[in-house]
Amino acid sequence: MKVAVSRKEHFNAAHRLYNPDWTDEKNDLVFGKCNNPNFHGHNYELIVTLIGEPDSNTGYVFDMKVLSDLIKEHILKQFDHKNLNLDVVYFKSMNPTAENIAIVIWRILRQQIDDKFDLKIKLYETERNFVEYPVH
Amino acid sequence: MKVAVSRKEHFNAAHRLYNPDWTDEKNDLVFGKCNNPNFHGHNYELIVTLIGEPDSNTGYVFDMKVLSDLIKEHILKQFDHKNLNLDVVYFKSMNPTAENIAIVIWRILRQQIDDKFDLKIKLYETERNFVEYPVH
Amino acid sequence: MKVAVSRKEHFNAAHRLYNPDWTDEKNDLVFGKCNNPNFHGHNYELIVTLIGEPDSNTGYVFDMKVLSDLIKEHILKQFDHKNLNLDVVYFKSMNPTAENIAIVIWRILRQQIDDKFDLKIKLYETERNFVEYPVH
Amino acid sequence: MKVAVSRKEHFNAAHRLYNPDWTDEKNDLVFGKCNNPNFHGHNYELIVTLIGEPDSNTGYVFDMKVLSDLIKEHILKQFDHKNLNLDVVYFKSMNPTAENIAIVIWRILRQQIDDKFDLKIKLYETERNFVEYPVH
Amino acid sequence: MKVAVSRKEHFNAAHRLYNPDWTDEKNDLVFGKCNNPNFHGHNYELIVTLIGEPDSNTGYVFDMKVLSDLIKEHILKQFDHKNLNLDVVYFKSMNPTAENIAIVIWRILRQQIDDKFDLKIKLYETERNFVEYPVH
Amino acid sequence: MKVAVSRKEHFNAAHRLYNPDWTDEKNDLVFGKCNNPNFHGHNYELIVTLIGEPDSNTGYVFDMKVLSDLIKEHILKQFDHKNLNLDVVYFKSMNPTAENIAIVIWRILRQQIDDKFDLKIKLYETERNFVEYPVH
Numbered sequence: 001m002k003v004a005v006s007r008k009e010h011f012n013a014a015h016r017l018y019n020p021d022w023t024d025e026k027n028d029l030v031f032g033k034c035n036n037p038n039f040h041g042h043n044y045e046l047i048v049t050l051i052g053e054p055d056s057n058t059g060y061v062f063d064m065k066v067l068s069d070l071i072k073e074h075i076l077k078q079f080d081h082k083n084l085n086l087d088v089v090y091f092k093s094m095n096p097t098a099e100n101i102a103i104v105i106w107r108i109l110r111q112q113i114d115d116k117f118d119l120k121i122k123l124y125e126t127e128r129n130f131v132e133y134p135v136h
Numbered sequence: 137m138k139v140a141v142s143r144k145e146h147f148n149a150a151h152r153l154y155n156p157d158w159t160d161e162k163n164d165l166v167f168g169k170c171n172n173p174n175f176h177g178h179n180y181e182l183i184v185t186l187i188g189e190p191d192s193n194t195g196y197v198f199d200m201k202v203l204s205d206l207i208k209e210h211i212l213k214q215f216d217h218k219n220l221n222l223d224v225v226y227f228k229s230m231n232p233t234a235e236n237i238a239i240v241i242w243r244i245l246r247q248q249i250d251d252k253f254d255l256k257i258k259l260y261e262t263e264r265n266f267v268e269y270p271v272h
Numbered sequence: 273m274k275v276a277v278s279r280k281e282h283f284n285a286a287h288r289l290y291n292p293d294w295t296d297e298k299n300d301l302v303f304g305k306c307n308n309p310n311f312h313g314h315n316y317e318l319i320v321t322l323i324g325e326p327d328s329n330t331g332y333v334f335d336m337k338v339l340s341d342l343i344k345e346h347i348l349k350q351f352d353h354k355n356l357n358l359d360v361v362y363f364k365s366m367n368p369t370a371e372n373i374a375i376v377i378w379r380i381l382r383q384q385i386d387d388k389f390d391l392k393i394k395l396y397e398t399e400r401n402f403v404e405y406p407v408h
Numbered sequence: 409m410k411v412a413v414s415r416k417e418h419f420n421a422a423h424r425l426y427n428p429d430w431t432d433e434k435n436d437l438v439f440g441k442c443n444n445p446n447f448h449g450h451n452y453e454l455i456v457t458l459i460g461e462p463d464s465n466t467g468y469v470f471d472m473k474v475l476s477d478l479i480k481e482h483i484l485k486q487f488d489h490k491n492l493n494l495d496v497v498y499f500k501s502m503n504p505t506a507e508n509i510a511i512v513i514w515r516i517l518r519q520q521i522d523d524k525f526d527l528k529i530k531l532y533e534t535e536r537n538f539v540e541y542p543v544h
Numbered sequence: 545m546k547v548a549v550s551r552k553e554h555f556n557a558a559h560r561l562y563n564p565d566w567t568d569e570k571n572d573l574v575f576g577k578c579n580n581p582n583f584h585g586h587n588y589e590l591i592v593t594l595i596g597e598p599d600s601n602t603g604y605v606f607d608m609k610v611l612s613d614l615i616k617e618h619i620l621k622q623f624d625h626k627n628l629n630l631d632v633v634y635f636k637s638m639n640p641t642a643e644n645i646a647i648v649i650w651r652i653l654r655q656q657i658d659d660k661f662d663l664k665i666k667l668y669e670t671e672r673n674f675v676e677y678p679v680h
Numbered sequence: 681m682k683v684a685v686s687r688k689e690h691f692n693a694a695h696r697l698y699n700p701d702w703t704d705e706k707n708d709l710v711f712g713k714c715n716n717p718n719f720h721g722h723n724y725e726l727i728v729t730l731i732g733e734p735d736s737n738t739g740y741v742f743d744m745k746v747l748s749d750l751i752k753e754h755i756l757k758q759f760d761h762k763n764l765n766l767d768v769v770y771f772k773s774m775n776p777t778a779e780n781i782a783i784v785i786w787r788i789l790r791q792q793i794d795d796k797f798d799l800k801i802k803l804y805e806t807e808r809n810f811v812e813y814p815v816h
Binding site for chain 4 (some may be wrong): 137138140141142145187190193195196197199200
């Protein structure tokens with residue numbers, strides 16, 4: 001009797017997409033205006049989903065207040081009002097695409113959430129572009 | 137060639153989260169402000185999804201007007217503008233968490249929908265907290 | 273060179289609409305299902321707007337973080353996860369309609385905000401019903 | 409390490425639901441006001457999802473700009489500001505229900521997207537009615 | 545102590561923008577793809593606002609249930625699932641632009657609402673295009 | 681018979697809030713995490729409103745396609761995927777608060793729009809913080 005429970009949080013960050021192994025021309029060709037060397041930014045909407053069985057004493061799969069606090073402590077503190085390329089250690093050597101940001105968030109939270117829960121990440125970079133990880 | 141079709145409806149209800157077997161202190165510790173004895177409330181957004189093959193004569197998996205009427209008759213009549221703890225029989229002995237509400241709605245509608253259709257429930261308690269049942 | 277700046281917050285509350293001077297029949301006739309004696313509830317979305325001139329040193333009309341804190345301290349603490357009729361002193365003798373809630377919120381915040389700023393309240397009771405106060 | 413990436417686009421179209429093999433009475437009975445012979449219309453919101461592994465050089469599963477251009481070229485040019493029954497060849501002999509529109513969009517885009525990517529379509533006919541194809 | 549109260553409703557309709565006194569070329573030049581002779585369509589979101597003083601017995605400026613019923617009876621019955629050009633008498637000789645639709649809706653509802661209330665119309669043709677009438 | 685017509689566009693940008701005449705301590709005190717020297721960013725939603733009389737030949741106050749093109753040419757080209765502090769000339773000596781961005785956008789567009797139309801700007805920095813200019 002598994003139920004998925006989800007919590008939405010958000011963070012605002014600057015980023016730039018480029019590959020340091022490529023020429024400026026190739027970076028411009030591939031990443032276009034996302035390769036602005038002075039950065040641009042987004043309001044990221046983050047949805048964290050846990051899947052498990054409701055506890056018979058509480059009726060909760062997981063306390064949403066606790067999940068919100070975990071996201072704030074382990075994700076927002078590092079990501080919110082930051083430059084993803086310059087301020088966030090995971091993206092020193094990895095392009096901060098929405099795909100990679102979602103994978104990084106999953107890896108961080110996976111260490112905080114008991115393995116009995118499945119964990120999924122959905123990340124909106126804009127209202128029109130979003131990613132989900134993992135997918136089966 | 138299965139297609140999922142979904143209908144969104146909403147209801148407004150009061151509820152309180154607590155476990156009658158626990159002390160007030162433990163209820164406050166676990167449920168926090170959701171344990172206000174005078175209740176609080178939500179605008180619940182309910183999405184009901186049916187999965188099946190489109191009928192070759194209509195192009196419909198299921199008539200959304202019929203689904204909307206089923207939800208109104210079997211769910212909204214019992215839940216809308218109600219106190220879930222006091223007015224809705226299913227929660228006399230079950231905590232009306234979003235998880236449990238979704239499970240109860242699924243059980244009610246499952247009896248109204250032909251077994252050839254898969255049935256899924258998504259329930260938003262707030263814009264930031266939502267649940268899905270069942271999950272595979 | 274006046275600019276309006278707005279901050280959106282939300283609170284979840286239970287309420288019941290009725291007039292204690294009326295018979296049950298009249299209350300049912302006028303307030304319908306909103307008159308459920310066991311209460312129902314809403315996710316209220318609250319938008320607080322201040323109008324003034326941007327400060328030349330900051331570029332702010334008003335610091336949105338400070339406004340958010342004022343709303344949390346003076347409104348959400350009293351209204352969020354409460355029963356408006358039973359828990360909130362202003363509605364002991366006043367029907368907690370969206371109109372009256374907006375007026376009460378305006379009166380509370382007006383005492384916290386310097387008179388050089390105009391103050392406006394917009395309150396969504398549901399996505400489809402909302403009120404604004406004051407109106408000129 | 410598969411990630412789903414999604415792009416939302418929209419189109420505005422007129423349509424009418426009816427089965428030419430049926431009498432007017434049966435069409436009215438089944439399709440109700442959707443069978444208005446003079447057509448009605450919708451703002452369709454279309455979400456196209458691709459599932460694959462992020463490229464190690466770009467961090468992209470698929471360039472969202474390229475996906476947006478593919479949707480514009482192969483779907484919106486044929487569907488946007490059109491009468492689905494009269495202007496879109498696929499619906500000359502198929503009822504333009506949301507289910508069928510989603511299946512048609514999937515078939516068109518499937519030919520444009522490398523088979524190494526899974527492809528999914530989500531189509532909102534209104535904010536309250538939407539379909540997804542395929543479903544497993 | 546005036547308060548504005550608003551109710552949102554929606555309708556789905558087909559329309560075509562053109563001026564019968566102009567050549568096809570001029571209509572195409574001015575109205576572009578909105579001049580498709582076979583029509584296109586929209587999900588119109590309609591917000592009706594009344595401004596007045598809350599009644600001291602009810603706390604209502606105007607009962608939102610009554611306003612919703614008025615909109616359904618006098619607007620939606622004529623506009624929903626219709627072709628605005630062919631089915632709605634007001635647009636036989638007037639272009640059904642969002643501007644004109646809002647003015648027509650205002651005129652119809654003005655006759656149904658006591659003059660002691662100010663009346664305003666906001667109409668979304670798409671999420672990105674909307675109009676308001678009247679404006680002072 | 682004036683009608684307000686509005687067009688929503690968006691842009692993604694990085695920015696930093698600080699006053700170069702102040703110490704780092706004072707900047708941190710006033711602007712908090714918005715003063716991150718490496719910048720952060722937002723998805724700005726921009727609503728441009730024109731007020732005027734509908735043209736009797738078209739039924740338009742202003743062609744929304746033309747307004748969209750004006751915004752793209754004169755605002756988005758300069759603001760979208762940019763660093764407001766470093767890339768946009770207006771903010772070399774002015775703090776890019778939402779208030780100031782809205783005023784700058786108004787000044788740019790005022791030169792492009794005939795004076796017979798009133799012009800208003802609404803700018804969402806996040807879903808919860810937004811500004812409007814001018815206000816009467």
